[in-house]
Amino acid sequence: MKLKDKLPLIVGRIYINSMSRIESLIHGTAINLLSPRLWADPYYYHSKMRETSPIHYSIALKAYWVTQFDLVQEILKDKRFGADVRKYPDRADRISKSMDEDRLESFNNPSMLDLDPPDHSRLRRLVSQGFMSKFIQALEPNIRRIVRDCLDKAGNASSFDLVQLLAAPLPAIVIAEMLGLPESDYGRFQTWSENLVGGTGTNDTDKIEDSMNASQALRDYFRGVIKIKRQNMDDGMISRLIRAEEEGDKLSEIELYNTCLLLLVAGHETTTRLISNGVFLLLESPQQLEQLRKDPTLIPQAIEEMLRFEPPVQATRRFATEDIDFHGTSFKKGQLIFLSIAGSNRDPSANENPDTFDINREKPKQISFGYGIHLCIGAALARLEAQVALEELLDRYPQMQLLDEAPAWGKNPFFRGLDHLNIQTSNPS
Numbered sequence: 100m101k102l103k104d105k106l107p108l109i110v111g112r113i114y115i116n117s118m119s120r121i122e123s124l125i126h127g128t129a130i131n132l133l134s135p136r137l138w139a140d141p142y143y144y145h146s147k148m149r150e151t152s153p154i155h156y157s158i159a160l161k162a163y164w165v166t167q168f169d170l171v172q173e174i175l176k177d178k179r180f181g182a183d184v185r186k187y188p189d190r191a192d193r194i195s196k197s198m199d200e201d202r203l204e205s206f207n208n209p210s211m212l213d214l215d216p217p218d219h220s221r222l223r224r225l226v227s228q229g230f231m232s233k234f235i236q237a238l239e240p241n242i243r244r245i246v247r248d249c250l251d252k253a254g255n256a257s258s259f260d261l262v263q264l265l266a267a268p269l270p271a272i273v274i275a276e277m278l279g280l281p282e283s284d285y286g287r288f289q290t291w292s293e294n295l296v297g298g299t300g301t302n303d304t305d306k307i308e309d310s311m312n313a314s315q316a317l318r319d320y321f322r323g324v325i326k327i328k329r330q331n332m333d334d335g336m337i338s339r340l341i342r343a344e345e346e347g348d349k350l351s352e353i354e355l356y357n358t359c360l361l362l363l364v365a366g367h368e369t370t371t372r373l374i375s376n377g378v379f380l381l382l383e384s385p386q387q388l389e390q391l392r393k394d395p396t397l398i399p400q401a402i403e404e405m406l407r408f409e410p411p412v413q414a415t416r417r418f419a420t421e422d423i424d425f426h427g428t429s430f431k432k433g434q435l436i437f438l439s440i441a442g443s444n445r446d447p448s449a450n451e452n453p454d455t456f457d458i459n460r461e462k463p464k465q466i467s468f469g470y471g472i473h474l475c476i477g478a479a480l481a482r483l484e485a486q487v488a489l490e491e492l493l494d495r496y497p498q499m500q501l502l503d504e505a506p507a508w509g510k511n512p513f514f515r516g517l518d519h520l521n522i523q524t525s526n527p528s
Contacts (some may be wrong), residue, residue, distance in 0.1 A: 118159035127151055130164060131331075132512040139508060141413055141515065142454070145442030154428045162435035164414075166442030168449035168464065170426065172400055174438060176471035180417040181215040187418060187433035201318055202311075207352040210361040212473070219472065225343050225350065226358060227497050229277065229336040235479045238273070242484055244270050246491045252353070253524075261520040262375050265492075267293075269485055270370035274363055274477075277509055279335015280324065292367045293316050295413035299513055312517075317363070321356045336362070354422045362477070370481040372411030372516035373402070374488050379520055380456050387458050392493045402485050407465035408456045413441045413515050415469065440466055441515070498525040 112133060119131035124153040128147045131137060137144055149154050149166035156163050156455055165171050174180050184206065185191050195206050211222040227520065249268055255261045271289040272282075280288070291313040298310020324337065332338045340355055381401075383389040414437050419430035445453040466477035475481070492499070502521035509516050 101339060114157045122158040125158075126155070128155075129159065130157065130512075131159065134508075135246070135268070137512055138510045141441050143231055143510065145413075145439050146445055146454075149439075149442045149446060154426065157437075157522070158502075159434075160437070162416075162440055163430070163436055164437045164442075166439040166446070168443040168446040169439075171438045171443045171466060172470050174417055174425075174436065175466070175469065179420055179423050180436065181420045181466055182213050182219075182473065183215045184213065184418060185209070186215075186420065190418075190435070195475060201260060201315065204353055205314075205318070205357060208351065208357060210357040212361055212365070213320075219245070222354065222358060222471075223476065225340060225357070226336075227361070229339060230476050230480065231513050233478060235483060238277075238480070239483060239487065242269075242487045243491065244272060246268055246488050250491060250495060258523045261378055261522050262371070262517060263519070265366075265488060266371045266374040266378075266520070269488060270367045270481070271363075271375070272384055273480070273484060275368035277335065278337050278359060279328070279333050281339075284320075287316075288363055289367065291320075292364045295364055296368050296514055297511065299511060302441070303510075317360055318356060321359045322352075324359075324450065325352065338526065357363055365475070366477050366480065368514060368516075369411045369477075370484050372514065373405065373481055373485050375514065375520050376406035376409040376411065377402065377485060377489065377516050378492065378522075379501075379506065379517060380409060382499060382522070384456060384458075385500075387456075388499070390491070392497075393454075395490055397456065397458060398486050399482070400461075402454065402489075403465065404458050404460050404463050406467040407450065407460075408444070408461040409515060410440045410465065410467035411515055412445055413468065413513050414439050415473075496522075496524045499523070 104275075111195045113132065115133055117199075119129045119134070121414065122129035128144065128151055130141075130144050132149065144165050148164060153170055154163055154165050165174060184194065191206075195203055198206060211219050211226070214222065246265065246269060250362035253264055267289055268285065271292065272285050275282075275285055275288055281370040294313035295317065296310075298307045298313075325341070328335075328341055332342070337355070337359060340350060340358065343350060381391065387401075391401055416436060417436050419432055419434040419436065422433050423430045441484050443449070444465045449454050450460070466479040468481075500523050502523045503519075506517050506520055509518050
């Protein structure tokens with residue numbers, strides 16, 4: 100990245116750090132997305148903000164943070180709040196003014212994650228056919244095979260990095276197979292996905308450049324794949340989406356690309372973090388790990404607590420679609436609002452003793468897969484992959500412990516996860 104391109108990022112970093120300090124002095128708290136302290140323990144800041152101001156205005160981000168469970172759920176199901184930034188010309192122009200032609204095309208044709216009805220409803224209806232409950236459950240034997248294949252690569256090693264061995268490749272392989280993509284490309288998907296997500300919520304010029312390059316690489320890749328699939332249809336999801344287009348549904352080429360990109364990246368990144376975060380929590384809680392080993396029927400309940408306690412996605416965003424008075428706060432049309440999943444899941448009004456990880460917690464309240472019309476379409480698949488991964492790990496390794504006492508959390512403020520999770524094993528069965 101050239102110096103002239105880096106300068107706005109450097110200035111932005113200085114501005115955010117300075118405004119966050121001022122905000123903290125005025126309000127007693129602030130969420131500085133560039134702060135190592137936030138990366139290490141985001142829950143302290145989200146919870147402190149919730150205690151002092153559940154609807155908090157961030158001077159640094161020029162946006163509101165909502166951290167109370169009930170308020171976040173209310174916004175996520177309220178039609179007066181939307182996900183499509185293109186509806187607000189001033190904001191959209193600031194975001195898109197420096198984009199090249201390809202990135203601008205994607206911005207003007209967002210995935211369903213950043214759409215409002217009716218466009219969101221149309222795309223979700225098409226994609227949801229590939230995530231029906233019976234179909235997802237039928238994938239269990241294949242997912243188990245993939246998990247075992249990944250673990251077999253460790254051989255008789257006394258230690259391994261769980262992220263690199265299992266948590267990262269598993270979801271990439273599963274979603275790539277669902278899309279009907281060749282096995283030879285799985286490694287590239289994993290790298291592109293990690294680089295693409297790594298460019299969010301950061302002013303690191305190298306990560307931003309890697310993210311832009313990954314986006315371009317994925318765009319070029321899917322253009323080629325879609326062209327081939329049109330001539331040689333199969334049973335994969337890409338072919339099914341193309342068939343829907345040919346049968347009269349208005350699914351454009353860029354919508355096909357963006358949908359494929361969303362499924363690949365979201366399916367990979369969220370599940371990778373769910374598995375690694377969950378195993379880390381169990382290894383830090385040996386008694387609960389042993390309880391789960393003795394009674395694997397508790398695994399689904401444990402996964403819900405893992406999602407609550409260490410959500411892979413820390414926050415999502417919405418915009419006020421009109422001037423709104425919301426619980427005493429006036430939002431102007433186009434106002435950016437961050438909805439804190441990290442703060443909501445640990446709201447004591449929703450969960451008793453929220454800062455305690457407890458796999459015996461009955462029906463933990465959490466919104467880690469979203470809520471309302473944007474509830475994650477792949478939630479059932481992510482849960483299934485995590486369940487099978489945990490079952491196989493507990494069965495294969497009767498003794499597991501952390502090799503690193505304090506593994507480092509990633510530096511992305513919106514995606515919470517470990518870059519590495521080194522595990523010591525003993526006598527794998």
